[in-house]
Structures are given as C-alpha cells and as structure tokens.
Amino acid sequence: MIIYKNSLKYFNTFGIDVTALEIIKIENINELYYIWKKNHLKSVPYIILGGGSNVLFLDNFKGIVILNRLKGININEHKNYWNLHVCSGENWHQLVKYTIKKGIFGLENLALIPGCVGSAPIQNISAYGVSLKKFCKYVDVINLLNKKIIRLSNIKCNFQYRSSIFKHSYRNNYVIIALGMTIPKKWKPNLNYKDLNYLNFNTVTPYEIFNHICKIRKNKIPNPKIYGNVGSFFKNPLVSNKLGTQLLKNFPNIPYIMKNNAFKFSAAWLIDQCNLKGYIKGGAMIYSKHSLIIINKFKATSNDILYIAMKIYYCVGNKFGIWLEPEVRIIGSLGEINPSSIFSHNYFK
Incomplete structure (x- = not known):
C-alpha cells in the first residue's frame, strides 16, 4: 500500500x-x-x-x-477466439493498444477512452458503434462484507446504454476486480459510425481504425492535463416514441437513431441549439469544439462546473422537454450523490 x-x-x-x-x-x-x-x-x-x-x-x-491498481492481463488462445482476463486496475486505452500489438483485433473502436478496466462494465463503455457488452464474457467482483468473489456472466451484468447492474444492486460494498472478454479471431471492421463511413470496408485495417479514432478523439476532447474535463458530461438521451415524433415535427433537422423503439438524440446538438457553446462561469467553460464537454479552463471550482451543468440541463429541458442525465459520478463530502437530488426541473430558475 x-x-x-x-x-x-x-x-x-x-x-x-x-x-x-x-x-x-x-x-x-x-x-x-x-x-x-x-x-x-x-x-x-x-x-x-x-x-x-x-x-x-x-x-x-x-x-x-x-x-x-490491481494489475494483470492473461490471454488464452483458442481455435476461433481469444479469452482475456484483465484486472480492473489496468488502464483501458493501454489494454486496447496491447491487444492490437498482440494481433487481437476488435477493441480498436474503443481506443482512447479514459479510465481503468474496472470502470468499463459499470458504464458499459461504448464508442463509434461498439460497446463493451459485445465482448464481455464475465465480470469478477468481491463482496466486501464477506470477502467472497462472485463471477457475473454477461447476461447477469444487465448491460444497458451507459448502465449496468453495477450501478444498481451491485453498487454498494462490491468492487470489480477483473473483466473477462472473448474476442473472435475472425475480424470484421465496424464502420457504422458516421465519422468512419469514408473508410473502405474491404481494405481498412484495425491499425487504421485505431489511429483514426485516436485522431478524432484528440481533436474533439481536450487533454485533461491542459484543460481538466471528464469527456461528455451528459448522456445522449433516449426518449419515448411519442415525444421523439413530436420533436421531429418541430425540429426536422434533429439528428437521431432508433434504439429499442425509442429515439436516441444527440445531446451535443440539443445544447448547440441553446447557443451555449463557449459559455463561461468562473474558471469553467463549455468547450468550443464539443458542447457536451465542460472544461476547467482556469482554476475552476466544482461550483463553477456544476453551475454550467445546471445551465445546460435547464436550457435543454425547457426548449425540448428533454431533461439530460449526467454521465459523471457526483461525489459529496460523504460519498456519491444521486444526480436526481441535484438536477431538478425547478432548481435552476
């Protein structure tokens, strides 16, 4: 220690x-x-x-x-796939780089996502058309109340958009200690995301996808060592068919995809329509290149950042009837705080 x-x-x-x-x-x-x-x-x-x-x-x-800082990566090769057992304190992006160097392809779309492996199943991390759910075989957790280690299968993890069982019944007194993944040897590029459409499906390599995504993310997301940030502050909202249909009538240009009979809208687009990009409060600012990112521009306080987040929440909610949900974990003096106790429809008036 x-x-x-x-x-x-x-x-x-x-x-x-x-x-x-x-x-x-x-x-x-x-x-x-x-x-x-x-x-x-x-x-x-x-x-x-x-x-x-x-x-x-x-x-x-x-x-x-x-x-x-639990470390360790074990790889077992089978005829048609690779099995990986990765300890939760490993850096996620370094793991992606490591697998590509080993000739294990499939995680390249998840390149440059910050954080450690243990956070990946909590959020069911996803980017550029790929989510962890696709590869996760199991998650090992320790129950701190009795020191027992439990292995949860992919299905038991209840992966959803930016969510899992680890945000609910396995949230308190459980700690993720390892992640198991199965990666097929037969590789197919995933180019479904709009920023990847121009790549040639028949000739593109995993290395090219990896490098391209790293370039995109570096351009969109500021280096936290220069401007502190957590990437996207809010989730892209999923809204009912009824509300989504009405919004399309009122805002025909609103970008969306359909997911499980619900509309998934771009939170960044919603914020941009509120003319908030570049908005400043104290030392915090909505990033000029991506409105889902709040940056610590100059010695920002947590109150500065929270004020801007509330400003976004209120403006988008009142304009579109969509109340954004934070991705970020909010920590108070005694522990994690449920965002719903802070982000209220009537709070910021």
Missing part, C-alpha cells in the same frame, strides 16, 4: 482541488479488503477510484479514497 498526501487534485481529471481523509493505492485484493474493513468498522466512508476520469467532487471528501 502507498498512502498519498490528501489532495485529490491530481487524482481526478477535472483537476478539482479538494481533499480526502486519506488517499491509499492498493495493488492486491488483501490490501483492498484490509483498508475497507479497517475503515468500515469506524463507519468511515470510502470510494474506489481508477483513473478519476468520470467524477466531480463537490466538496472535500470526509473519507478514504482507494486507488485501484
């Missing part, structure tokens, strides 16, 4: 300068359980962080921050 000074500034990609009671890096399950049990007996709150790329700290945290 390594215990750091209590500033969290360099452990969250927003770069919010808040503190924790203690910040402890763990490298094996015994360390994880020991730290949790020691503080659980004292009723000290805790949170698990990987890369800190999807959190907004509102206040100093009055508990323990455990940095997950």
